[in-house]
Amino acid sequence: MADKNILLIFRNPPFADSSNRDSLDIALACSAFDIPVSLLFLNDAVLQLKSNQQSELLEQKNLLKTFKALAMYEIKNFYVLGSDLQRYQLDPKQLVISCETLKQTEVAILIRKFTTVINL
Amino acid sequence: MIFSILLYASNSSQQSEQTALRFSRSLLQQGHSIYRVFFYGDSVINASGLKVTPRDEINITEQWLELATEHEVDIVVCIAAAVRRGIIDQKEAKRHSKAAASLAPGFTLSGLGQLADAVLQSDRLITFGN
Numbered sequence: 001m002a003d004k005n006i007l008l009i010f011r012n013p014p015f016a017d018s019s020n021r022d023s024l025d026i027a028l029a030c031s032a033f034d035i036p037v038s039l040l041f042l043n044d045a046v047l048q049l050k051s052n053q054q055s056e057l058l059e060q061k062n063l064l065k066t067f068k069a070l071a072m073y074e075i076k077n078f079y080v081l082g083s084d085l086q087r088y089q090l091d092p093k094q095l096v097i098s099c100e101t102l103k104q105t106e107v108a109i110l111i112r113k114f115t116t117v118i119n120l
Numbered sequence: 121m122i123f124s125i126l127l128y129a130s131n132s133s134q135q136s137e138q139t140a141l142r143f144s145r146s147l148l149q150q151g152h153s154i155y156r157v158f159f160y161g162d163s164v165i166n167a168s169g170l171k172v173t174p175r176d177e178i179n180i181t182e183q184w185l186e187l188a189t190e191h192e193v194d195i196v197v198c199i200a201a202a203v204r205r206g207i208i209d210q211k212e213a214k215r216h217s218k219a220a221a222s223l224a225p226g227f228t229l230s231g232l233g234q235l236a237d238a239v240l241q242s243d244r245l246i247t248f249g250n
Contacts (some may be wrong), residue, residue, distance in 0.1 A: 002225075004239055006239060022160065029232035030235075030236045033237065054125065119247060
């Protein structure tokens with residue numbers, strides 16, 4: 001079987017549903033099987049990465065710690081769209097992990113680099 | 121080509137579950153093979169043995185089992201997603217001190233490692249989400 005690599009696409013804001021947590025769990029499982037994992041955050045999903053989320057007010061689990069711990073699982077490639085950051089007036093420095101900022105046209109090029117893409 | 125199917129529909133009334141089933145049948149008809157069907161998120165409800173489908177509607181649980189038996193397709197239900205939604209087998213019922221099991225016979229509960237394995241063993245992974 002040819003070498004595999006996987007891109008997980010996050011599209012939903014934090015706390016809206018369980019898709020971000022579920023995608024994160026897939027990332028960890030694939031990494032444990034030595035599949036290189038990259039994460040792409042589109043649209044409202046950039047908000048998932050904003051630091052200082054006070055999830056305890058919603059009585060929900062906070063995923064930020066897990067995102068910060070991904071480096072220990074050799075998951076280090078994160079991508080966001082510049083236009084999404086602009087829309088929410090976010091500075092890349094406000095994100096809990098260091099992301100590469102892409103232009104719209106670069107997303108298609110990125111996706112083509114992966115043998116497997118999961119978009120829950 | 122070897123395919124695997126990832127199901128993630130958030131509602132048993134959504135079209136995507138039936139689309140996934142029809143897509144799987146088409147693959148097999150065209151001579152492809154399916155390595156594994158993995159039920160994740162709310163789609164684990166498919167594996168409930170306690171659902172009662174009205175007689176004039178399609179019983180999707182039975183149809184998956186039929187497909188699995190006929191074509192020797194491995195069907196796996198994510199254990200973490202299932203347990204939190206009340207889809208449990210005898211072993212989990214005992215472990216969590218629940219009155220009864222609900223997993224339909226023919227389905228297997230297992231971890232996300234089975235999905236990672238499916239990624240490695242298949243040429244294509246197709247997701248049927250929301």
